[in-house]
Amino acid sequence: MGETQGDNPRVAILGATGDLGFGLALRLAREGVPVTIGSRNAERAGDAVERCLGRVPDGRIEGTTNDAAVEAAEIVVLGVPFASHAETLKGLKPNFREGQILLDATVPLATAIGGRATATIGVWHGSAAQQAKALLPEGVRVVSGLHTVSAATLTDLDHELDEDVLLAGERREDKQRIARMIERIPGLRCVDCGRLELSRFTEQLTPLLISINSRYKTHAGIRILGLPESGAELGTGPAGGATDRQRRS
Numbered sequence: 634m635g636e637t638q639g640d641n642p643r644v645a646i647l648g649a650t651g652d653l654g655f656g657l658a659l660r661l662a663r664e665g666v667p668v669t670i671g672s673r674n675a676e677r678a679g680d681a682v683e684r685c686l687g688r689v690p691d692g693r694i695e696g697t698t699n700d701a702a703v704e705a706a707e708i709v710v711l712g713v714p715f716a717s718h719a720e721t722l723k724g725l726k727p728n729f730r731e732g733q734i735l736l737d738a739t740v741p742l743a744t745a746i747g748g749r750a751t752a753t754i755g756v757w758h759g760s761a762a763q764q765a766k767a768l769l770p771e772g773v774r775v776v777s778g779l780h781t782v783s784a785a786t787l788t789d790l791d792h793e794l795d796e797d798v799l800l801a802g803e804r805r806e807d808k809q810r811i812a813r814m815i816e817r818i819p820g821l822r823c824v825d826c827g828r829l830e831l832s833r834f835t836e837q838l839t840p841l842l843i844s845i846n847s848r849y850k851t852h853a854g855i856r857i858l859g860l861p862e863s864g865a866e867l868g869t870g871p872a873g874g875a876t877d878r879q880r881r882s
């Protein structure tokens with residue numbers, strides 16, 4: 634741990650013992666991204682590392698507690714249920730430092746209060762990502778994304794991804810950094826949706842997809858049409874999703 638960082642920074646994924654984070658850890662590790670699996674419990678993190686290495690044997694994967702994972706990474710992905718979003722971030726506030734980027738995948742599903750997964754609850758700050766911004770120390774930058782990418786398709790490494798990842802955040806530079814990481818996963822293209830407040834819309838797409846998925850028995854994703862071929866991509870990595878699609882067509 635603590636290795637730096639350059640063009641291939643270690644990414645900490647909090648909640649990677651669970652569905653979305655684990656799928657993301659697998660996909661990133663397969664592309665050579667060093668991943669730290671964070672958990673409230675170091676033993677659970679270790680188990681997830683073993684499961685991950687079972688699928689991606691040469692992955693640079695470590696596991697530790699959430700606080701240690703945050704301290705060792707420049708990019709931190711948050712994938713926990715909304716019910717624990719505020720509590721998790723409040724507890725980890727001392728471990729974050731200026732200059733880190735939090736990629737927040739949390740969706741304020743109504744399941745947090747015993748409601749349906751096809752509904753959301755209102756968040757005082759406007760969205761989960763804006764709540765994260767309010768809870769973290771000044772200087773930690775928040776990018777919102779991954780809400781429309783299904784854990785099931787990420788985890789199925791034989792499934793060929795072909796979809797967009799909608800990103801919202803204040804600084805284009807931060808979104809580009811996240812996109813360079815995400816677009817190492819073949820078949821994912823990042824789209825800049827604008828400022829962090831646009832996460833109010835992107836987070837709401839998850840219950841819509843859950844409802845569609847239950848009707849069509851699938852794991853649907855999102856594709857934005859009409860973007861220019863060049864200059865649309867945030868990332869510049871050689872394995873970028875758009876590049877792959879262009880190669881196939």
Ligand SMILES: NC(=O)c1ccc[n+]([C@@H]2O[C@H](COP(=O)([O-])OP(=O)(O)OC[C@H]3O[C@@H](n4cnc5c(N)ncnc54)[C@H](OP(=O)(O)O)[C@@H]3O)[C@@H](O)[C@H]2O)c1
Binds near residue numbers: 672712781839
């Ligand atoms: N699943 C999807 O397809 C998907 C897609 C897009 C977005 N999302 C969003 O991503 C987030 C994670 O989804 P998920 O399906 O991966 O969730 P999950 O499997 O239910 O939980 C992920 C992890 O969060 C931690 N966690 C659970 N309860 C917690 C609590 N009370 N306090 C602190 N940590 C807790 C657990 O890790 P430890 O016990 O190891 O700490 C758990 O393994 C959610 O906000 C979800 O809406 C999910």
